[in-house]
Structures are given as C-alpha cells and as structure tokens.
Amino acid sequence: SYELTQPLSVSVALGQTARIPCGGYNIGGKDVHWYQQKPAQAPVLVIYADNNRPSGIPERFSGSNSGNTATLTISRAQAGDESDYYCQVWDPTAADWVFGGGTKLTVL
Amino acid sequence: EVQLVESGGDLVQPGGSLRLSCSASGFTFSNYKMNWVRQAPGKGLEWVSYISSSGSTIYYADSVQGRFTISRDNAENSLYLQIHSLRAEDTAVYYCARERLGGAAFDFWGQGTVVTVSS
Numbered sequence: 001s002y003e004l005t006q007p008l009s010v011s012v013a014l015g016q017t018a019r020i021p022c023g024g025y026n027i028g029g030k031d032v033h034w035y036q037q038k039p040a041q042a043p044v045l046v047i048y049a050d051n052n053r054p055s056g057i058p059e060r061f062s063g064s065n066s067g068n069t070a071t072l073t074i075s076r077a078q079a080g081d082e083s084d085y086y087c088q089v090w091d092p093t094a095a096d097w098v099f100g101g102g103t104k105l106t107v108l
Numbered sequence: 109e110v111q112l113v114e115s116g117g118d119l120v121q122p123g124g125s126l127r128l129s130c131s132a133s134g135f136t137f138s139n140y141k142m143n144w145v146r147q148a149p150g151k152g153l154e155w156v157s158y159i160s161s162s163g164s165t166i167y168y169a170d171s172v173q174g175r176f177t178i179s180r181d182n183a184e185n186s187l188y189l190q191i192h193s194l195r196a197e198d199t200a201v202y203y204c205a206r207e208r209l210g211g212a213a214f215d216f217w218g219q220g221t222v223v224t225v226s227s
Contacts, residue, residue: 001170033213035153042203042220043153048213086153090212095167097143097155 002091004100011106018074020103022087025068032070033088034063036081037102043086047072074105082107110134110216112204117221124194124225130187130204130218138162138182141207143214144189146200146223156202157189172198194225 005023012018022032032050035043045054047063050070060075074081087100116128130142144156157178158167166178177190187204201220208215 031212035214037153042217043205043214044217045208045213045215048208048215054208054215084152088153088213094170095158096169097145097158099145099153099155102152 001094001096002089002098004087004089004098006085006087006100006103008101009104009106011108012074012077013108014079015076018077018081018105018107020072020074020085020105022070022072022100023068024070024089027068027070027089028066030065030089032063032065034061034072035086035088037084037086038082046085077105077107079107081105110206112206112216112218114202114204114218114221117202117223119224119226120194121227122194122196122225126191126194126223128189128191128202128221128223130189132185132187132206135206137180137185139209142180142187143205143207144176144178144187145203145205145214145217146198147203147220148197148200151200154200159187191223194223196225199223199225 034047036046037043046057046061050065051063062073064071084102086102111133113131143158159178175193179188203220204218205214206216
C-alpha cells in the first residue's frame, strides 16, 4: 500500500517561513491535499491539488509537489498557525485515501 | 451554511456494534461523495470508508473491511456507518467528511463523534 512520510515536528520562528515536507514514491504524479488540525477541532482543508487554496485560506499558505516530495509552505508564520498538518493523496491501486502521519508545527 | 453533524458514538464493549450517523445540511447532499475518517486518541488521521454520490461505489480501508458498512440516504441527507465486532483499536473520534466537487480533497468535516471500545 502507498505510504506518506512526514516529520513528527517542524519549528519556525515567528514571522519566518515554515516548510513541511510529505514524502511518497513518485508523489509528484499525484494530487496532494493538506489539512490543518488544531487541538480538539476537526481538520480544515488548507491546500488542495498540490497548490490551490480554498476560499478563506490566507495567501500565506502555499504548496508544491515534485518528484518524491510535496511541501506545504507557510509564509510569515503566526502563533495561530501552530497546529498539526496532514498531507493526503488518493491511491488508485488500493482504492484508498492515504494520510501522512502528521507534522506538529511549533511557532517560536 | 454547510453543516455536517455526526451522532451515535458511545462506550461499547468489545465485540459490540454501533451505528454512526452524519446529518448534512446547507448543500445538495446527493451531489457529493462522502467519507468517514477516524482519529484514535493522540494519533493521526485514518481514512475509513468512501461512498459515491449515488451510493453505487463503496471502498473500505483494509483495517475495517468486513466489519464496517457505509451507506447513505439522499432523501434524508444522511450518511451512516454501521460498525460490527468492535475492537479496542476502533476507539477513536469518527468524522464524516465531504469530498469537494471537481476533484477530491475533503472540503468540509463534521465535528466528530466519539467511539470508545472497552469492557
């Protein structure tokens, strides 16, 4: 089955740029979606299909995807961006939705 | 306003059964593919099951295949998850999630319902 690998944690200084990687075999050939989840809340879609922002998501959130790594980039990081972030793809071979293990973003 | 409201979570003994519901409002439910996703305490997101807009296509994660049954009633704007032979590892918050039109991703999620499996 397809696997997505994310670091357990990423730290970023306030106002700087955070980059959260999501690794998977030839992930560049898939559409990658990203979710933000704050404690005791439901996940929120922040990026879909690699680099598209849903309505209401700040322009500070962007995505890229190439080769074996997709990346969620958060510019000008704010304290309110502290959350868990999950990447997701569709695996057509197994007919499964696959989530990465999640990355906890800390804003210092 | 789009709303998804789950219900039916409970404390259940191992081997027991449960039926989860997700009530949808604020959009044309019959047009959308739907999913169930769960999250064990302190763990990440785990996709559980998918159902197409008409209900004709259904998929399950290997971990629940044969024990879980997804269904929907478009006339009632409701999504369901019937769970049998519950195990301790099924303990989780269960979310229903809508797939966005035109290309995957889960654009709206409910607040979840808690299933606890314990004797």
